[in-house]
Amino acid sequence: MAEQLAGLADDRALLGRTSTAERVSDILRSRIAEGYFPPGTRLSEDSIGGALGVSRNTLREAFRLLTHERLLVHELNRGVFVRVVTVEDVEDIYRTRTLVECAVTRGLGDPPYALDGLRASVTEGQAAAAENDWKGLGTANFHFHRELVALAGSVRTDELMRSVFAELRLAFHLVGEPRLLHEPYLGRNRQILEALEAGDRHEAEQLLAVYLADSLARVVDVYRRSEREGEALR
Template identity: 65%
Template sequence: MTADTGSGLELSELAADRALLGRTSTAERVAGILRERIAQGFFLPGVRLSEERIGNALGVSRNTLREAFRLLTHERLLVHRLNKGAFVRVLSTSDIADIYRVRNLVECAAVRGLGHPPYALEPVAAAVEAGERAAERGGWTDCGTANIHFHQALAGLAGSERTDDLMRGVLAELRLAFHVMDDPRRFYEPYLSRNREILTMLEEGDPAGAERALGYYLEDSRRQLIEAYPERND
């Protein structure tokens, strides 16, 4: 039996997003809202997205919503099943390996390409501090969100809008893997100190050291996630 869209609470929160659409709602804006909600875990892997319920919650037409679904399918966040509708994608271990391949190429290159300090590290530092605060209060889901922001900020050091767009999609896709794991603390806590270490290296003007540390970090994370990932065939 396949899970459907989600609880009434989730849909009521989604309805609150209607204000984000403004008067000129577009498929891109709807896709942006749904992308963020998928990344936050409101719609979990394997869940079918109801056109009627989501369209009513956001106050958009079925055609607009279908176009948003097509955009998210292109981004690998959704899959379309004939005569069944759109579903949040369930990643395979080969998907995870490929995501980490892209992350290594983009994030390490962004750090490697830094010139002479000082660097614009405010977003990186803010993400590190947010993760540490979340861990102190036991908010491991929030810690995961802060960790995503940390890696987005590292990629942002490249100063490229195209790179930023690419990484938003890649990291949103990666969240699908973490949403099916049972113990988020296990996957986020060990990396808090490593995030701080990379930030410190960058603050000290050592991008080469930060790149090496990041490379080891990503490989450890990839291996840990794949070893623990519950491979599914549904």
């Protein structure tokens, strides 16, 4: 916990006089997504408030915002915890991803498309894989899908998916073995990018739909095996 709090103290410089609970929630959301606070971690108001230099009321409002985003849970008489994502949550997350990401791709209109962000994320993923940085590859993969959603040019869609992707990262923290989770999709990201570069949004959508279905099956399989192993140990 000391290391995580030290990291938050470094973020204190990001907070100016006009800091709000939204700004605090942005920092905590990023820290949760990066794994500084793993699923099931209890968040101490005193420790985090002290590290960020914010009032208890501001921090509680930030907690409330993140609870609304399903990243935190408040347990009566126990405190606030980082959510532990269930298989049912994972299935719902992917259902939302498929609805939104495929709709964005399908609705792109006539080419050419603004693909610089997608190209940069593919390059980022290739560089991470070359360095055997599998956590970095996972981050690059999230960047790819964030940039794909951004092609819609919709602030509301971006905000919706920001929460969905943050919740998905909670699920990935429980999967482990990031190489096995992310490496198979590096080539698929490139295929989707190439289809869009060729102006074929229909092909890109088909590739994406299969991609998401396969990713869901992989994550659910890991969850199910983990559940069986846990039951065997009881």
